[in-house]
Amino acid sequence: MVTIFGKTWDLHVRDILDISLAENLAMIRDSVAYLKLHGKEVIYDAEHFFDGYKNNAAYARKTIEAALVRRSGLGRSLRYQRGHTSLRSHDNHH
Numbered sequence: 359m360v361t362i363f364g365k366t367w368d369l370h371v372r373d374i375l376d377i378s379l380a381e382n383l384a385m386i387r388d389s390v391a392y393l394k395l396h397g398k399e400v401i402y403d404a405e406h407f408f409d410g411y412k413n414n415a416a417y418a419r420k421t422i423e424a425a426l427v428r429r430s431g432l433g434r435s436l437r438y439q440r441g442h443t444s445l446r447s448h449d450n451h452h
Contacts, residue, residue, distance in 0.1 A: 360393050361401040366421040367410030379417060386424040394427055 364386040365371045371382045386402075393400045402425040404410075410418040 359399045359401065361403055362389055362393070363403045363405045364389075364421055364425065365406070365410075366404045366418045367406040368414045368417045369410075370406060383420055383424040386421055387427060390425050391427045400425075 365375060365382055368379055371377060371379055375382065377385075390400050390402060402422075404418075404422060404425070407418055407422075410421070
């Protein structure tokens with residue numbers, strides 16, 4: 359079992375992580391997918407969910423949806439590089 363924490367407050371995504379909202383969603387989705395693909399049970403902690411929901415409800419909901427990876431879609435969104443543990447998304451998240 360693995361617990362991961364994801365930023366759900368758009369303020370933290372932009373000002374702390376200094377990435378786009380789309381990139382944050384991709385990181386959540388790819389992290390959960392990677393762990394599930396390797397047989398892990400994943401607990402997703404939606405960090406600061408209620409603050410994020412108060413500020414931007416639609417985006418906070420999208421972070422939860424990103425964590426709900428379906429097994430059938432695992433291989434489509436990820437590209438694994440041989441010898442590396444990092445993930446790179448096929449999609450352009452700019």
